Amino acid sequence: MSARTGDAMNMQQMIFKPGRTESAGPWVVDAAILAGLIGLVGLVGWLALSAPQTVSGPEISLSLSSLPWYAAYSVARMFAAYVLSMLFSMFYGSLAARSRFGEVFMLPVLDVLQSVPILSFLPVVLLGFTAVLPENLAVELASVVLIFTSQAWNITFAWYQSQVTMPKELKEASANFRFNPWLRFRTLDLPFAGVSLIWNSIMSWAGGWFFLMAAEIFTVGHRDFRLPGIGSYLQEAASQGNVRAILWGLGVLVLVIVALDQLVWRPLLAWGERFKLTMVGSEEEPTSWVYDLLQGSNLLWAFHERVLVPAMEWIDMFIQNRVRPFDGRVEERAPLTWRSRLFMAVAGVFAVIVAAQALRLLGHLPSARWADIAVGLLATFLRVMAALAVAMLWTVPLGVAIGSNPRLASFLQPMVQIAASVPATAIFPVALMFLVGLTGGLNLAAVLLMLMGTQWYMLFNVIAGASTIPQDLKDTAVLLGLSRWTRWRTLVLPALFPYIITGAVTAGGGAWNASIVSEYVNFAGRNISTVGIGAIIAQATARGDYPLLLAGTMSMVVTVVLFNRLVWRRLYRLAEEKFRME
Incomplete structure (x- = not known):
């Protein structure tokens, strides 16, 4: 050796x-x-x-x-x-x-x-x-x-x-x-x-x-x-x-x-x-x-x-024997090299060509449909945020309990896995039977389906974060006589912060995808839809309206990327700079 x-x-x-x-x-x-x-x-x-x-x-x-x-x-x-x-x-x-x-x-x-x-x-x-x-x-x-x-x-x-x-x-x-x-x-x-x-x-x-x-x-x-x-x-x-x-x-x-x-x-x-x-x-x-x-x-x-x-x-x-020896410097983010810049330039040219073809197809889309897409994006965005908020409210306390208590984890973990593995689309028609007759019933049902399909990403990440909190920090908090709220504010939530962000990013992406099957459904022999970008994509797919399908899909992708870039990426940087376990 x-x-x-x-x-x-x-x-x-x-x-x-x-x-x-x-x-x-x-x-x-x-x-x-x-x-x-x-x-x-x-x-x-x-x-x-x-x-x-x-x-x-x-x-x-x-x-x-x-x-x-x-x-x-x-x-x-x-x-x-x-x-x-x-x-x-x-x-x-x-x-x-x-x-x-x-x-x-x-x-x-x-x-x-x-x-x-x-x-x-x-x-x-x-x-x-x-x-x-x-x-x-x-x-x-x-x-x-x-x-x-x-x-x-x-x-x-x-x-x-x-x-x-x-x-x-x-x-x-x-x-x-x-x-x-x-x-x-x-x-x-x-x-x-x-x-x-x-x-x-x-x-x-x-x-x-x-x-x-x-x-x-x-x-x-x-x-x-x-x-x-x-x-x-x-x-x-x-x-x-x-x-x-x-x-x-x-x-x-x-x-x-x-x-x-x-x-x-x-x-x-x-x-x-x-x-x-x-x-x-x-x-x-x-x-x-x-x-x-x-x-x-x-x-x-x-x-x-x-x-x-x-x-x-x-x-x-x-x-x-085949890898160059390390020079002993602490690794930081490597700067952009000429190869990276060249690759990005080629990818940019390719993206411009694809965008030009897409614009030709989008030219057949009536201008009035863009207003519908904007309203649909806002409606679906609000549903996604509501689903994430509800998911955080119950997954954070339960995830901390499971991640901090192995006895509880041995009992609940198989149950959570089974619940997370059951296709939400199989339960959705049952929920729709009770909600469709209510005012705004499909809105509630759409949020429910998003929640059922994405809450598990949040839960498992919180469990992982809670299980990695060092025991000596927990013991120190107990010795200092910190109240339960103070322990959460100064230890638990800062330690969970990177994991919550990771769970929110993946859960958010899943919620946007779930909008396609939750905002436009076939129920009791008739099509039921609500305002949303998912409904627009589903309807365009069913009708073979390719300009509308492309516009709806690209609008969804751009919205998700912008939100990830402006919100989640900054929170990732905050986690990297402030909430790492030093």
Whole structure:
């Protein structure tokens, strides 16, 4: 092992709370793990042998024997989209946080991407894939892309937030140890963002389940692109009115969510405790029976020591020999280089060409429609702000309670995941039955649908922020005899501030997207709409009015980008300068 690699490991031991426990465990633990692996292999084999023939075609079987296979397909798509989201987030978020090019160009582009209503453009993406790829592969890729768009943005913003709010002394320590980019990423960037990434990963999976029905069923004109999965199973059961199949499908979905919580997320949260910035241990740390079981296994410990550790050392040496050595300076935002300026110039020329074509199309739009768009933007903006305000009112106190109390988290976290994963569009018709007859009923229903689809982004970010507050600061507040309000004002809210901003950015983008399905609905055989930019986009899509569709979509994107730039970006800068954990 090189001296620099050894320094990296020593630094990680000094900065972050160590999580290693006694490795010795009874032989029963090893036997249980081996039995679990054998059972997993057996389950995969059973699924492979019992796969129904209908899986390979567009027909979706509602038989119970198809459900395990469909669930496995859906989990595989979710996992592929999640891996793609993590790779994109770390690459894109790091560039955006460490260079003026990222701040000037990449963040606005990210604002545009997360505010574009992807459901409006997905048919174009799908048809583009089918033009160059085999149809089955094209449909699978389109499905993964849709799930990716529901997972990537909050992870990217969370990674960016961790990069810009990292304490300066940690950056100085990595500079003093002369870490190259790989060692800094592995020993500082990734551990510091660990807790936030875990909670946002949970939210990303919940958001992916939310979009699963749309991701597995595509209809473009008369072409029906369906994929086998639990989302398409539920959609088919709903279209046939098969209540029994709907209940079975929802039961399997809940079972998968609970299994992932117990087997993946709870162990990761317990393991992530070692990455908290704290001088003392928490009085109540997150627990996981799976994590305790794995830590007590001699078999896994031997695999870690004899396989994983040597493999990581080899990777460190391999990358170190190919990465330029660090010069020891504390990294700040890199200035704009000539390459960055050239890229921005080329992108600007491309944008001008696209804008010219768009203006030609917009020239066919009557001038009176622009007034309707302006009024619709204002109405939808007010609904989005109302949904965010309501979300903050209940998610901040509940998120702090869950993030500060592991016992409460172990009980409520699976329930929150299930609630966040239930498609709000499935509940919306029920709420509409009670609200449509009231004055302004669709206005209330639209705000409700925005709230149901976006409040979870806020909640999971608040939970992540509350769980990262150092225990020594909490103890100091208690010793000083601070009142509950004073503790919130001087400790809790300042610590949560960056996480609240991250949650608000992603929740706001989701609320704007939700306006398309909440402001224009088909109910009881008739179309019901209210004033809003979402209704304008939905009506233009239904009528094939492409100039109005382009004008409405671009107006929404410009509004979201301007608000993010003028409000959220300044609050991010405030969090970076004033509310970082020093």
